[in-house]
Amino acid sequence: MHKLAVLTGGGDCPGLNAVIRAIVKSSYQEGIEVIGIRDGFRGAVEEDYKLLKLSNVSGILPRGGTLLGTTNRDNPFAYPTLVEGQLQIVDRSEEVISQLQGIGVEALLAIGGDGSLSIALEFAKQGLPVIGIPKTIDNDLMATDVTFGFQTAVSTAQEALDRLHTTAESHHRVMILEVMGRYAGWIALYAGVAGGADVILIPEIPYQLSKVAAAMKKRANLGKKFSIIVIAEGATPLGGEMVVERNLLGRIDPIKLGGIGAKLGEDLEILTAMETRVTVLGHLQRGGSPNASDRVLATRYGVAAVEAALEGDFGTMVALQGQKIVRVPLAEAVNKLKKVNQDEPVLSAARKLGIMMGD
């Protein structure tokens, strides 16, 4: 193997640069050249490349973001293209393959979440030698125990809870923190346990508003005049729907965050007459320096992806199972979400601790 390419797709996630660095450094040990593709699959279509030398990855380990840029929109199989002055959706995947082959790329390492890995799988089916590297702060990917970025996001949320705690206590308030997790409640669950939350509400367990209010009052009766609630953005009241704001075009509005947290706050204040405040953590969870665990995991993924490429084990994704990095077929990893089951051990621990889970 003489040359491989790497791209990052989907939402920002702490540890992307650590993966890229590990790919470049371990490739260097093997005498392999690394081509960086800018802005995910957009750069693959538009031949927006950058040679990645050791000097390019020096000092990037602690940095959030991705030096390659990313986007969660462009798909070479359905790419907006000007054809005779008209914007059309065109399949440009073969172009991507011939372009990469044209510059001698023998393997494509795609770092991404469900969306980008699905595209990577399509390319694999078309014969492009592809290795996937799982990325999502939400930790909801099926084939791996943990995804990098998740632990940093949990830390960020836990630090926010530590801050809110003292305010809640001083003011005798209910403080609500809305965290990421549209379909799975991993961040809310882990951060809630780590941050000493009294109530944790996740998409997997529709919450009963009256029971949440009763829990607040019970605490007040015990002399605890404040409470901390963590709620995942995708949580819903029993019988209710996910709160999403839609913009004029009918798409989910990415600017107006905080739907469900604000709704819960209003509902609770009416039901309990306790002062309630809401904070939406939002993009703060995606950015910043990856913590030590994520740096180690991201580095291991990068090294393992180069190994897989060297061994010609294409169409796979690297994954963590127990303490080991393994390879799983890309097809197994995508299109399914890992949710918080009722027998999840951290959920059981939360319940035994007396944390109210909404039901």
Place this chain on the structure above:
Amino acid sequence: MHKLAVLTGGGDCPGLNAVIRAIVKSSYQEGIEVIGIRDGFRGAVEEDYKLLKLSNVSGILPRGGTLLGTTNRDNPFAYPTLVEGQLQIVDRSEEVISQLQGIGVEALLAIGGDGSLSIALEFAKQGLPVIGIPKTIDNDLMATDVTFGFQTAVSTAQEALDRLHTTAESHHRVMILEVMGRYAGWIALYAGVAGGADVILIPEIPYQLSKVAAAMKKRANLGKKFSIIVIAEGATPLGGEMVVERNLLGRIDPIKLGGIGAKLGEDLEILTAMETRVTVLGHLQRGGSPNASDRVLATRYGVAAVEAALEGDFGTMVALQGQKIVRVPLAEAVNKLKKVNQDEPVLSAARKLGIMMGD
């Protein structure tokens, strides 16, 4: 002097515990007993006291919040009271004075912002020996160069900007951070300079939306495909009004934060067609461990307030001027706000750096 009392009023602020600790520790050196009053002036009316011994303040220096509790609602001069079964607003200030005198309190140290210090001033006029200690994370108090809590709030906002930076850069987005500052833009200005913002919008300078959009586009033309904007919650577009959401009772709704940031985000996305995201820092700015500067400042205020009490210099507030703690009349400190003037040196520095200030 044998006994003094201390209370904390108004919003939570990093460093409150550091002031209380300094009062108790320096009083101990002088043989003075300290009575803590719970939940601000509410506790003063309702005789909710707690003797503060050395052991009570052990280990509280790093902790956010206030061990005494606080409230920003209760005023003894207009206190909701049940009179013959009817809720009435009653002046109970004399009760407070006689109760404190009854247990031998010779001085009241009131830690608070504009609201609590105004009440303290009223008590001073009625003859209660009062010393004020200025508290606001907004840094908008007139008679002191810096208030404790401000620098921690700026740090929190700057750390948020660091996080948003990598996401903005990776996604080529405009990221907007809304910070506290309803009437004065100190947090936005300092955090913006410290966090490398491209645009800083403060209440003192109504912003021209078209110029902000033009600045984004100019950056894009220079190859900078992302931008960071810090906006104070009280900022307004030129000719526009402060964005506040009102609840059913017509009061400003404390739950629905983020009015102006979200508005700016929508406006900009329409004008520039650049992807825009908004984060509202909210209560995260109030909580958490005070940083070293605020701990030193808060400690100095506490020591200085006990000194002022010992010297019988009542009706005053301790304040920082240059490197020194001085005393100023309480009357000078309240009812006026320190705003960011056009000749403020940090504002000038921001402009010379090329930061867009909205005008």
Place this chain on the structure above:
Amino acid sequence: MHKLAVLTGGGDCPGLNAVIRAIVKSSYQEGIEVIGIRDGFRGAVEEDYKLLKLSNVSGILPRGGTLLGTTNRDNPFAYPTLVEGQLQIVDRSEEVISQLQGIGVEALLAIGGDGSLSIALEFAKQGLPVIGIPKTIDNDLMATDVTFGFQTAVSTAQEALDRLHTTAESHHRVMILEVMGRYAGWIALYAGVAGGADVILIPEIPYQLSKVAAAMKKRANLGKKFSIIVIAEGATPLGGEMVVERNLLGRIDPIKLGGIGAKLGEDLEILTAMETRVTVLGHLQRGGSPNASDRVLATRYGVAAVEAALEGDFGTMVALQGQKIVRVPLAEAVNKLKKVNQDEPVLSAARKLGIMMGD
């Protein structure tokens, strides 16, 4: 079950308070009373108890240390005791058992490392119903995948490496960081990978000084005029011995830290003529707030230990295997150390990244 007791033994470790809190909170849910024993087994001999109510563990989750106090010296089976005016070493284990039974304690939860758990095992053999909870920042306990405190220690070391990196680069220096790990190199290995070290030296791989010096020079030839080395306190040069300073009584001197780091620094400066600086992280690794991962793990251990007690599964230790908490016989956990093997995956990854491991 109506009453259990808990103690913490051995060196300080982030997460001890989180375990205690989880024990008290989950016991409360089960209607069990919890007795805290002060300062490890000393308090068990001397009946130094404290009833732990919910209010005692409120707010302790983020705090380092242990509210019960700890010591790594006292052993009830060989306890220094005044007998007829003479200090003698006496077996007072039966006293401990009868005292605990006298107050109705039905189970003892012992949180500790190798030393304290060995004592716990002896008590189990004598019939005291004991559950062990593993604690060591060194991560070198045999029967569990990870111990709480380890990840916080790794984070602390990684943050130190981040700081040293910029100084090394600015000054073109070799910076050496000595971290904990007398017999096993887990902290050095993980922190080194997470902190971007160029060289990692661990007790399991005696280092060849000439090769380390050659690696520095090779980097300099590649234009990298600085290097970062992480060394475990128990690392040794090939053929050399562990560097320990002994005090007048011949015991290892706990004050004079930093033996091997300083030795390596001197040796390297002579061999390479490159400016070299040494930092010994020391006790900073033990203290401070546990990070989110350790809080979750410690909480799960506490909950699981109460479960084990409820089920009467005594003589066991709770342990993490994969993502699950299991129980293992206490006898399996003690007297063996988990070292970094040559086939440890993180070690392999480090080598493939080009990190010099001393050999």
Place this chain on the structure above:
Amino acid sequence: MHKLAVLTGGGDCPGLNAVIRAIVKSSYQEGIEVIGIRDGFRGAVEEDYKLLKLSNVSGILPRGGTLLGTTNRDNPFAYPTLVEGQLQIVDRSEEVISQLQGIGVEALLAIGGDGSLSIALEFAKQGLPVIGIPKTIDNDLMATDVTFGFQTAVSTAQEALDRLHTTAESHHRVMILEVMGRYAGWIALYAGVAGGADVILIPEIPYQLSKVAAAMKKRANLGKKFSIIVIAEGATPLGGEMVVERNLLGRIDPIKLGGIGAKLGEDLEILTAMETRVTVLGHLQRGGSPNASDRVLATRYGVAAVEAALEGDFGTMVALQGQKIVRVPLAEAVNKLKKVNQDEPVLSAARKLGIMMGD
């Protein structure tokens, strides 16, 4: 003005990159080109230059260190030079001036401490248009209220104290932290107050060992079985000398840190029989991301230095006095140290708080 040059000299200090960035960004606004000189005055002699464009300073605000490199050794007025095969010390200052003039540099901005600014002053006397920018984490420069880097160093030391606190309390130990400050105790004083130290020992107040030991015992008698001591590296016992280790060449050994802290630890353990542990913070104080205060201050210095250059006000140094940046003659800034006087307000506050200052 069309072109200026900038260099960084002396020890690493958080905020150097922030100054460089501010110089480049405000120069860009004025249409001025900025030449960066590598490794302080070494690069000035050896014409090691680098054009600094906006893109070079993008993203460096949060980064520790200096992108230009630094050294605290080379002096163009006495520069080691090979002359006919012999190493001689040669005055190469005129070369530096003609080289800078040769490439059109109209002003040199020198960021440095006492040493570098002294060299800058010599250049000013020779007619080179020079502006100085004060840099020292020790805060011991005469003409300015605060130097950038100091507040970050204090924060680092305070965070270390927070960590040591919980260990000290859990183990009932005396924990000693040795911080920087060879001649002035500013870091020790501020960090000690911010970190809740019981004893602070600084070079300006020789400490009486017996009194320190007595203070430990007095605390123990009050039931406080632990103590925290901060000691500046240049502190000395009354009648004793500064502890420095000298290497084979008789120079102060920069590797063997921790002289006085370890000495105090041994002395105290013997005198009090209390367990004592020592941590030497060392280089951790110099590195890492500057905090918000230092970023604002460093940025203001950079902007002000460009202003001074534009106005032709050479031979001066920018300085902070109160809330304002002023200019002082370079000659006033160098060769004098600002020490902690007996009437220093923070020292008085420390004493009134009951902190033991060694005397």
